[in-house]
Amino acid sequence: MKRYLILLITFILVKTLAHGQNIQGTITDANTHEAIAGASICNADAATGAKLGMTNAKGQFSINTQGIIRLKFAMVGYSARIIEVSAIKGQKLDIALEPSTVDLQPVVVTASREGQARQDAPIAISKINSTQIKDTKATALYQLLNKVAGVYMVNLGNEQHTMAIRQPITYNALYLYMEDGVPIRPTGIFNHNSLYEINMSGVKDIEVIKGPASSLYGSNSIGGAVNFITQGPPTGYAGNVSVQGDNYHYRRVDADGGFTQGKFGLYAGGYVAHQTDSWQDYSDFDKYSANFKTTYDFSAKTKLTTSVAYNYLNTQTPGSLDSARFYDRSYGSNQRFTYRKVKSFRAGTRLDHQWDDKNSTFVTLFFRNNSTAQLPSYYISDVRDANGVYKSSNGQVNDQKFNSYGLLAQHRVDFDFLHSRLIGGVYMDDSPSSYYAQYLDITKDVANNYYTSFSNTGRYIDNYKIKLFNTAAYVQYEVKPTEALRIVGGLRYDRVHYNFDNEIPAGQTKYKQQETNNFNIVAPKLGITYNFGNNKGIYANYSVGFQPPETGDLYSSRQLTQLKQATFDNYEAGGWFSAFNKKLYFELSIFDLEGHNEIINQLLPDNTTQNQNAGATRHRGIEYSVTVAPVKELTFRFSGTNAKHTYVEYSEVTTNYTTGTNTVTNYDGKRMNNAPAWIANSELTYKPQYFPGFRIATEWQHINQYYTNPANTKTYSGYDIYNLRLGYDVKSSVLKGAGIWFNVLNLTNKLYATTVTSSQYGDTYNAAPPRTYTLGISYSFSKY
Secondary structure, eight states: OHHHHHHHHHHHHHHHHHHHTEEEEEEEETTTOOBOTTOEEEETTSTTOOEEEEOOTTSEEEEEOTTOSEEEEEOTTBOOEEEEGGGOOSSEEEEEEOBOSSOSSOEESTTTSSOEEGGGOOSEEEEEOHHHHHHHOOSSTHHHHTTSTTEEEEEEETTEEEEEESSOSBOSSOEEEEETTEESSOTTOOOTTGGGGSOGGGEEEEEEEESOOHHHHOTTOSSEEEEEEEOOOOSSEEEEEEEEEETTSEEEEEEEEEEEETTEEEEEEEEEEEEOSOSSSSOOEEEEEEEEEEEEESSSSEEEEEEEEEEEEEEEOOOOEEHHHHHTTOOOOSOSOOEEEEEEEEEEEEEEEEEETTEEEEEEEEEEEEEEEEEOGGGOEEEEOTTOOEEEEEEEEEEEEEEEEEEEEEEEEEOSGGGOEEEEEEEEEEOOEEEEEEEEEEEEETTTTEEEEEEEEEEEEEEEEEEEEEEEEEEEEEEOSSSSEEEEEEEEEEEEEEEEEEOSOGGGOSSOSEEEEEEEEEEEEEEEEEEOSSSOEEEEEEEEEEEOOOHHHHSOTTOOSOOOOEEEEEEEEEEEEEETTTTEEEEEEEEEEEEEEEEEEEEOTTSOEEEEEEEEEEEEEEEEEEEEEEETTEEEEEEEEEEEEEEEEOEEEEEETTTTEEEEEEOTTOBOTTOOSEEEEEEEEEOOTTSTTEEEEEEEEEEOOEESSTTSOOEEOOEEEEEEEEEEEOOSSTTTTEEEEEEEESTTOOOOEEEEEEETTEEEEEEOOOSEEEEEEEEEEEEO
């Protein structure tokens, strides 16, 4: 009897001890507090790092730690954490992982519209993660995107911008801007400024594809595609509020927060920005921006996500400066009446369903409503006679509106054969739009080069409606003949349909009354990756990009030349490797982008522009990025691109309307204007372990000399600027969650221009801000 009693007690003790070794917990993103699915929990002391378990879709795990001394929590793209089992109090463990700024191969979604390791994508793709976003404290998106190798986002002030990715600085529709994989504007209504329709406060990650991504994303994704991935509901609940301002009266308040309760999750965030009496005359602005996102988990395999975004921008537009005012640092505007008012609303709902381990589908329905009303400074022009003598001035007021009703659906199936995967999708976008422009008579003080007033003549330059209907189907097939080799082939068919109706009666215009245009293309892609292991690999791809003419180019009464569709052949190769126990990371891409009928923006003598097709252009270059972390506290990053952009076959035709004669100027072999040969960005960040929460970073931005006219007779010297960023986030004590930061942009108070344009009457400069000090404070809280 005694023996049986001892056995019973022993059995109870073993069961109790074994149960005591069971630990449950949640793994979340340290910045966004979102659950991290697929994170691994390993035995940190095992030679092979034996995996004990993985997190589910809600970031939850349950493991047995019997005999384990230390646990390692890891996820691709995050810095791993190691915890002593003896230090774990209780059976519920909450682990927050910090996104790594030195991980060469993070998880990306833009390569295939689904999460996958960067090393599996045979394209040049870069990611700006939530840690970089949090540490930078950007007041405009260019301060983030310019950290990416090969990217120069041009600051035009008050969140206005243009871009240069594998292209010269251009205002043309060569880039695709997306929010959670859905284009923020429809094909045919591109706006180089359209990233002011993004809520910076609600962005979690930014992914940049460099080069054509047309096989998945369609037209305009030629120089690159930028995808803003918005934040979702946090695990438990979390919130953040911040206030900041600078020495030029920029003021901004950010607030966001959310929760998850059972199957339902909610996130809401936004910011309000205001500026008056800045360093530049006539540059006041207001911005209101907000995002909402809800999630509902019907089951572990079915999830519904609904999102809403609203952005409003009301800004004065001072225009550019002549050379005398620029070099004198006289930032006065030569008028006080131009403006831009933008209202942008987007809504979408996405249903994800995993049928089984090998099949999954998502369907997205979306709606967009947009209005851009402006009296643009760049349309103010002077009328001169044949001898260049001033006669009068004019301008215009215009408004463009559109609604969109769209569908995006994609299915993915995995096969056992060669570990292959097939992705197929369809896209439809019905976006009726309208546009009008009216003539303005502008009064000018010629002696002082100042425009004093304007009057609306009531006469229409343009007044039309367009029915846009874009449809596409795409397929992508991936095979893995070996563990190291992956081959990806893709094909996309697009049909872009425009139906134009002129609202100006035939008796009042000589312009066409009605026209229908269809543009069709099949865009292929073929790429390979080879993974040598130990974070070393190479890739190569061929892809085709295409650009139909914009509606504003095709149907503007100012456009005198009929435009053709542009196509681009892209040849690319690259690789990556790490060394010194992952303390050095290096990535490289070499590209050759051949343009056919590329649409070029031509500056006319009256300061207006005209678009025309260049017979052929060539864009060749190399992009590179190196990150070195010799010790845990110190990180050095250097990103750059060296490129040559050339007119292969291009000539401009200028008309003297007084004499009726045409002049043809050939630019074959010339370098394209506004195309820096070298763009670089470097950053050194220090986060001392002895002072947790503190950071200091210095940044260098370099833009090389470039030609400002296609004849290559005028140049701009480029610039070098330096930025300093300091911040401190309280990690403990009663002030835990509080933060403060201090940024100094243009540390040396360098005089420079973000763009320079040359014409026969001289150069104009878009002046960049002088030295700017920004101070901000924040408070964050969270509970899982």
